[in-house]
Amino acid sequence: MISPVLLFDLLLGLSLLWLAWRTLAAHTLFEACVSFIVFGLLMALSWVRLDAPDVALAEAAVGAGLTGVLLLGALERAERARVEAAPGPWWRRGAGLSALLLFLLLAAALITLPPRPPLPLQEALPLAAAEHPVTAVLLDFRAWDTLLESAVLVLAVVAAWSLERSVSPPRPAPVCSEVLRSLVRLLLPFSILSAGYLLWRGGHAPGGAFQAGTVLAAAGILLLLSDLRRPFDLRRGYWPLALLSGLLLFIAVALGTLGYGGTALDYPPGGGAALVLLLELGLTVTIALAFIALFSSGRSRGDE
Amino acid sequence: MSSALWFSLVGAALVAIALYGVFAEHHPLRRLIALNMMASGVFLVLIGLARQLPGRVPDPVPHAMVLTGIVVAVSATAFALALLRRLSRVQQEEG
Amino acid sequence: MSEALVVLMVLLPLLLAGMLLLAPGGWRQRMGLSATLLSVAPLPPLLWSVWHSGVVEVALGGWQPPLGIALRADGLALLLLTLTALIALPLGLHAGPWFRAHATVGGRGGEWFWPLWLFLWSSLNLLFLAADLFNAYVGLELGGLAAVALVALGGGRDALQAALRYLLLALFASMLYLLGVALLYGAGGTLDLALLGGRLESGVASRAALVLITLGLSLKGALVPFHFWLPPAHATAPAPVSALLSALVVKAPLVLLLRIWFELFVPLGFGAAGEVLTLLGVVAILWGSLQALRQQRIKPLVAWSTVAQLGYLFLVFAIATGLAWSATLLHLTAHALAKAALFLAAGNIVLALGDDRLSSLRGASHGMPLTFFTVGLAGVSLMGLPPSGGFVAKWLLLQAALEQGRWLPVVAILAGSLLAAAYLFPLLRHALTGTLKPTGESAGRSLPLRLELPPLLLALLALLLGVLASWPLALLKPAMPVVLS
Numbered sequence: 001m002i003s004p005v006l007l008f009d010l011l012l013g014l015s016l017l018w019l020a021w022r023t024l025a026a027h028t029l030f031e032a033c034v035s036f037i038v039f040g041l042l043m044a045l046s047w048v049r050l051d052a053p054d055v056a057l058a059e060a061a062v063g064a065g066l067t068g069v070l071l072l073g074a075l076e077r078a079e080r081a082r083v084e085a086a087p088g089p090w091w092r093r094g095a096g097l098s099a100l101l102l103f104l105l106l107a108a109a110l111i112t113l114p115p116r117p118p119l120p121l122q123e124a125l126p127l128a129a130a131e132h133p134v135t136a137v138l139l140d141f142r143a144w145d146t147l148l149e150s151a152v153l154v155l156a157v158v159a160a161w162s163l164e165r166s167v168s169p170p171r172p173a174p175v176c177s178e179v180l181r182s183l184v185r186l187l188l189p190f191s192i193l194s195a196g197y198l199l200w201r202g203g204h205a206p207g208g209a210f211q212a213g214t215v216l217a218a219a220g221i222l223l224l225l226s227d228l229r230r231p232f233d234l235r236r237g238y239w240p241l242a243l244l245s246g247l248l249l250f251i252a253v254a255l256g257t258l259g260y261g262g263t264a265l266d267y268p269p270g271g272g273a274a275l276v277l278l279l280e281l282g283l284t285v286t287i288a289l290a291f292i293a294l295f296s297s298g299r300s301r302g303d304e
Numbered sequence: 305m306s307s308a309l310w311f312s313l314v315g316a317a318l319v320a321i322a323l324y325g326v327f328a329e330h331h332p333l334r335r336l337i338a339l340n341m342m343a344s345g346v347f348l349v350l351i352g353l354a355r356q357l358p359g360r361v362p363d364p365v366p367h368a369m370v371l372t373g374i375v376v377a378v379s380a381t382a383f384a385l386a387l388l389r390r391l392s393r394v395q396q397e398e399g
Numbered sequence: 400m401s402e403a404l405v406v407l408m409v410l411l412p413l414l415l416a417g418m419l420l421l422a423p424g425g426w427r428q429r430m431g432l433s434a435t436l437l438s439v440a441p442l443p444p445l446l447w448s449v450w451h452s453g454v455v456e457v458a459l460g461g462w463q464p465p466l467g468i469a470l471r472a473d474g475l476a477l478l479l480l481t482l483t484a485l486i487a488l489p490l491g492l493h494a495g496p497w498f499r500a501h502a503t504v505g506g507r508g509g510e511w512f513w514p515l516w517l518f519l520w521s522s523l524n525l526l527f528l529a530a531d532l533f534n535a536y537v538g539l540e541l542g543g544l545a546a547v548a549l550v551a552l553g554g555g556r557d558a559l560q561a562a563l564r565y566l567l568l569a570l571f572a573s574m575l576y577l578l579g580v581a582l583l584y585g586a587g588g589t590l591d592l593a594l595l596g597g598r599l600e601s602g603v604a605s606r607a608a609l610v611l612i613t614l615g616l617s618l619k620g621a622l623v624p625f626h627f628w629l630p631p632a633h634a635t636a637p638a639p640v641s642a643l644l645s646a647l648v649v650k651a652p653l654v655l656l657l658r659i660w661f662e663l664f665v666p667l668g669f670g671a672a673g674e675v676l677t678l679l680g681v682v683a684i685l686w687g688s689l690q691a692l693r694q695q696r697i698k699p700l701v702a703w704s705t706v707a708q709l710g711y712l713f714l715v716f717a718i719a720t721g722l723a724w725s726a727t728l729l730h731l732t733a734h735a736l737a738k739a740a741l742f743l744a745a746g747n748i749v750l751a752l753g754d755d756r757l758s759s760l761r762g763a764s765h766g767m768p769l770t771f772f773t774v775g776l777a778g779v780s781l782m783g784l785p786p787s788g789g790f791v792a793k794w795l796l797l798q799a800a801l802e803q804g805r806w807l808p809v810v811a812i813l814a815g816s817l818l819a820a821a822y823l824f825p826l827l828r829h830a831l832t833g834t835l836k837p838t839g840e841s842a843g844r845s846l847p848l849r850l851e852l853p854p855l856l857l858a859l860l861a862l863l864l865g866v867l868a869s870w871p872l873a874l875l876k877p878a879m880p881v882v883l884s
Contacts, residue, residue, distance in 0.1 A: 009307040013314035020318055020341055024325040029333055036337050043344050050311055050351045051362050055370050062378050067340060070378075071333070074385040078333040081392035086330045095327030099320040106316035109582055109607035110309065110349070114600065116588035118357055119365060124466055133364035134371070142368055144459040144468045148525070148537045149372045151413055155518045155541060156379035158420060159548035160386040162511035210371055244417050251414050254406065264406045266461030287375070294382035319578060326571055332563055339570050346578045353585040366584070369533055373577065376540045377570075383544060384566050387551060391559040398556055 009049055016042050029079055033071040040064025053206035054134045057198075061214035066291055069221060073295065129272025131204040138208070139276045143265045147250040150283060153290040154247050160297040161235060184219075184226045191219035199284055203273065209246075209280040213287025220292040234293045243293065246286025250279055308355035315348025336384050343377045401448040401455045405472045407441040408480060408524045416517035424510035428495055431513035435491035438520060439484045449477045453877060456530075464531070464591035471530040471593075474878035475728065478871050479527040479654060482732050485860060486646050486739050487520065489853035493743055494639040496849045500750055501637065508552030508637055515552075519545035519643065526651040532580045533590045535655055536573060539619070543569035546648045549640040550632050561631035568628045572618035572652075579611030583663075592662055601667045609664050609672065612656070617676070619652035622713055623683035626706045630690075633702035638746020641698065645705040645742055646735040653712055653731070660716065661724070661880035673716030680713025681811040688818035697745045697755045700822060701738070704781065707815060708734045711796065714808045718799050721883040725875050726795035732871060733788030733864050737780035740857035744773045747850050760829035769851040771830050776858035778823040780865075783816045788864025 002010075019039040026032035041064050047056035087095075121133065128136035138146050195212040202208025234243060253275055258264045267275050322345060325338030347370045354366035415434040419427045449455060455472040458464070472480075494516075498509030522542035529535040547569065551562035584590055586605055587598040599605050621629040629649070633641050664670070687707025694700035711734075715727040747770045749755045752763060764771040780787035783794075793812055800808040864871070 006307060006310075009310055013310055016314055017317055017321065020321045023337060023341065024321065024329070024334070029331065032334060032337055036340070039341070039344075043348075046311060046314075046348065047351065050308065050355055052351050052354070052367050052370070055347070055351060055367055055374070058371055058374050062374050067378055067381055070382050070385055071337070074333070074389055077389040077392045078331070078385075080396065081332065081388060082395050083331050087328060092328045095324050098327070099324040102323055103316055103320035105603075105607045105610065106319065106349070106578075107313055109604040110312045110316060110352075110585075112603045113353075113356070113582075113585050114602065114604075116357075116584075116586060117598065118588065119363065119466055121364070121466075124462070133361070134367045137364045137368035138371065140460060141462050141466045142365070142460075142468055142533075145368075145372055145534055145537055148534070148541060149375055151518065151521070152376050152379050152537065152541050152544065154417070154420075155515075155544050155548075156383045158511070158514055158518070159383045159544055159551075162508070162515065162548055163386055163390045163551060210375065240421055244420060247413070248417055251410055251417070254410060255414075258403050258406060261461075262402065263458070263461045264403075264410075265459050290379070291382075294379070294386070297386055319574075326567075332567065335567050339567065339574065342571070342574045346574055346581060349578065350581045350584075353581065356585070365590075366581075369581075372533075372537065376537065380540065380544060380566070380570055383548070384563065384570075387547075387559060387563045387566065390551075391556070391563055394556045394559055 012042065012046055012049065016046065029075055033068065033075060036071065037064055037068035040068065054208070054211070057206065057211040058214070061211060061218065065218060066214060066295075070295060129267050129276045130202075132202065132206065132208075134206070135202050135208050135276070139279055140267070140272065143279075146283070147247075147254060147265075150247045150250055150286055153286060154244055157243060157290050157293045157297070160294055164297065180222070180226045184222045187222065188219055191215050195284065195288075199280055202280060203277070209283035209287060213284040214291065216284065216288035217291035217295075220288060221295050224292070224296055234289060234296070239289070242285055243289040244286070246279075246282040246284075249282035253279060306356075308352045312349050312352030315345045315352060318342070318345030318348065332384075332388050336381060336388075340377060340381060343373065347373060401445055401472075402457045404441040404445040404448070405455055405457050405470050405528060406459070408445065408528065409470075409521050411441065412438045412517040412521040412524070416514045416521070419514045419517065427510050427513050428498065431495060432491045434513065434517060435487055438517065439488065442480055442484050445472065446477055446481060449474065450874065464594050465589035468534050469530040469591060470528040472528055474874040474876065475654070475658075476527045476878075478728065478732065478874050479650075480524055482735055483520065483523055483527075483647055486643070486735060486857065489856045490639055490642060490739070490743070492849060493853035496847060497639055497746060497750070498637070500850070504750075504753065506637070507554055511552060512549070512637070512639070515545050515549050516643065519549065519648070523647055523651050526655060529655075530592050531590050532583065532592060532595075532659075536577050536580060539573050539576065539652065539655075542648065542651060543573065543619075546644060549643070550636040552637050552640060553635045555635065557631065558635035561628075561635045565628050565632045568618060572615040574615070575611045575618070576615030579608040579615065582608040582611070592658065596662050596666060599663060599667060601669070605664075605667055606669065609669055612659060613672075613676070616652040616656040616659075617679075617713075619649070620656065620712075621649050621706060621709055622676070622679050623686055623706065623710065624679070626683065626687070626709075629706055630699055630702040633705060634696075634698040638743060638749070641702070641746065642739040642742035645702070646739040649705070649709060650731055650735060653709075657715070657724075657727070658880075661882055665719065665880075665882045670719055673719060676713045677715075677717035677808065680710040680716075681807055683707060683710030683713065684811045684815040685818070688815060688822060691822040692818065694822075695757055697749060697757060697760075697826070698742075700757070700826070701741050701745050704741075704819070704822060705738060707819070708738070708781065711793070711812070711815070714796060714800065714811070718803050718805055718808065719883065720799050720803065721879050722795060722802070723799035724879060724883050725872055726792050726799055728875055729788065729864075729868060729871060730792035730796060733780055733792050733861055736857050736861035736864065737777040737787075737789060740773055740777040740854045740861060741781070743854035743857065744770050744777065747846055747854065750850075751846055757825055757829055760826070761832070762830070764830040767846050767851065769855055770846065771827065773851075773855045773858045774826055774830075776855070776862055778819075778827070780858070780861040781823060782819040786865040787862045788868065789861065791865045791868040
């Protein structure tokens with residue numbers, strides 16, 4: 001007798017595979033994008049089932065939400081791009097065979113995986129700068145990774161800007177609908193509030209800079225789309241400083257701790273929680289602004 | 305079979321399907337979608353591994369790796385789309 | 400003290416990239432050279448420290464592995480950090496004037512070059528120092544994005560197309576690598592390379608990880624048959640970028656692969672799989688050289704030569720001795736210096752002639768003798784003629800292959816040198832014979848010394864490496880993986 005929970009997991013997994021296939025086999029690019037967004041939502045559900053609420057929050061916001069918006073936003077241009085010739089039947093057969101071999105190899109590896117020694121978390125967590133284990137890993141044990149990740153975000157924006165020719169501020173074609181405008185008016189205060197809540201919560205429960213930053217980014221993108229505010233150019237004024245704040249704060253904390261105790265990112269006793277909150281605040285701003293910049297880049301009147 | 309192993313295997317299958325997509329598709333946007341799908345598969349494998357430890361609490365390190373991975377993936381995707389838009393525009397200008 | 404220097408090697412370029420981004424466009428170009436000098440500053444004392452007192456290890460955040468992330472500055476890391484700095488300094492002198500001259504013929508990209516290059520530099524230093532496999536993944540992504548953005552600075556349709564293809568490939572390769580790392584974490588419960596070495600057992604998971612990590616990193620390292628993305632990307636990028644890509648960017652994943660291979664996989668008894676890599680390396684040497692021979696344009700010729708020269712770096716996997724390992728890293732160093740010189744010189748030639756066809760070189764040496772002298776010197780090292788660094792590296796590699804009775808690599812090394820002479824010769828033959836025929840407006844422009852000297856400096860360094868080869872070899876010796884020493 002299969003338990004209902006396991007049955008649900010089985011069905012969820014099979015739907016993921018089916019949607020993945022649908023996405024690849026879609027006739028039009030639009031269909032592929034929409035299938036992929038639905039796929040992302042099911043992924044978020046799977047994270048919940050796997051006791052990974054932090055990842056579920058991030059996936060729902062970033063994976064499905066933002067990636068979907070970005071894909072749909074690039075659709076019109078992408079359809080007009082000239083592409084290489086389609087690969088021949090032998091190439092496809094080869095691809096199918098390698099995919100099958102890869103699956104068999106991975107499946108065998110996962111099934112025969114020996115039990116691994118656990119991490120010394122029990123001893124370390126009480127000493128960490130955050131209570132919630134995932135936040136402790138991201139901003140204390142492996143904070144160095146997160147520093148570099150903020151560099152990747154900033155770099156992606158810089159890379160996108162380096163492609164631009166136009167100097168006029170980006171101005172995505174507004175979706176001129178009264179419904180959207182009133183929706184944005186309604187949602188904006190709410191999303192700022194929930195971002196703040198997510199950020200504060202991250203110290204002891206699922207949530208944190210990633211989730212808060214994405215919620216803010218979503219609000220910003222809606223704002224741009226609804227044309228409520230005149231377009232603003234993140235390349236000018238104090239915006240670049242704000243965009244870089246997460247990265248620069250992180251580097252400053254790394255250099256500060258290096259000077260203070262001799263080890264980079266080793267927080268001084270008693271100061272860990274405050275520094276982590278500061279870093280998270282900076283990260284939230286960087287994540288939000290980076291996603292807004294990546295969404296609006298290349299959409300100036302002169303570029304489209 | 306535990307549900308953690310099941311989701312890991314689904315992740316492996318997603319990687320395989322996406323690998324086929326990367327090779328067999330020729331439109332850059334479709335390849336990009338396939339790559340994002342491949343990333344999702346890798347993340348599923350990782351989170352499945354996080355649950356395969358004795359005890360109730362999942363291992364937080366793979367969770368942190370996946371969170372970092374998601375942000376890196378979306379940054380790269382956004383840049384790839386900007387590149388694709390720019391390419392399409394240059395192609396149009398050059399006729 | 401030296402721990403701080405290790406961290407600064409990664410953080411300084413990152414911080415300076417951020418500061419340049421806050422400066423207005425014109426200032427970025429003016430401050431680029433100072434940023435380069437500042438980024439190099441922690442290196443000499445660190446080199447001193449490692450040379451005299453051995454490996455420097457840093458546990459970031461004060462958390463030791465398996466929980467925390469470590470950086471490990473050993474002789475291998477120091478050799479590559481020094482190599483990167485030795486290329487960065489002449490490049491810093493060259494890039495400014497090059498982009499300015501490029502702008503006068505309608506090119507662009509100068510204001511973005513510096514921040515992107517500093518991001519790339521930080522990622523390279525990180526990859527050389529990383530002792531943590533996931534940290535290396537983030538480094539690979541950071542470097543990949545920066546490298547692609549630098550290629551796209553070329554701006555034209557071909558450059559953008561090459562950049563997009565390069566990006567998709569880099570993402571695919573990183574995913575394979577990350578999947579391999581996930582399996583290793585699942586099997587060993589840590590991401591630290593040294594700790595994993597003691598914990599892994601031979602099994603399906605570690606075998607699958609070997610396949611995935613090797614595939615991912617050799618895709619990024621452009622081993623034949625995964626080289627298809629390299630020639631278009633390296634040939635269409637702006638000249639200073641081409642130099643960085645061929646000299647350093649393709650090498651970083653290879654160094655990571657060498658570390659993982661000899662510290663994890665060979666001790667597990669998977670060394671026999673190295674035969675495949677060596678065979679592909681032999682194919683790369685021959686195929687890359689033959690393709691270079693067929694090229695009618697300057698930069699694609701130099702790019703195909705990179706495909707061939709990368710092949711030598713894969714011969715070590717089957718030879719698998721300490722001598723072969725040292726020779727491989729010496730070859731990597733010699734090739735990086737010579738190829739950076741050659742790409743910068745090629746960029747100068749294209750800039751001066753306004754044309755990159757080999758046939759347009761006729762008589763061009765009269766206008767820019769220094770640049771063609773550089774081409775000749777770099778050629779000496781690429782062909783492996785004495786007294787260059789390329790010669791010593793190939794000689795040691797040949798010796799290692801002979802000791803092991805590996806005849807296929809021996810034939811490939813000898814044939815590769817002859818073919819290199821054959822494909823490099825047209826560059827000089829056309830230039831030294833005949834008189835310049837004016838083809839365009841910019842034809843025959845004379846070059847300022849600030850453009851001609853940096854590549855010459857790099858070529859001289861490649862030559863000097865042959866004389867001073869004992870230094871890098873002494874630096875490498877203590878860093879040699881245990882299975883090889």
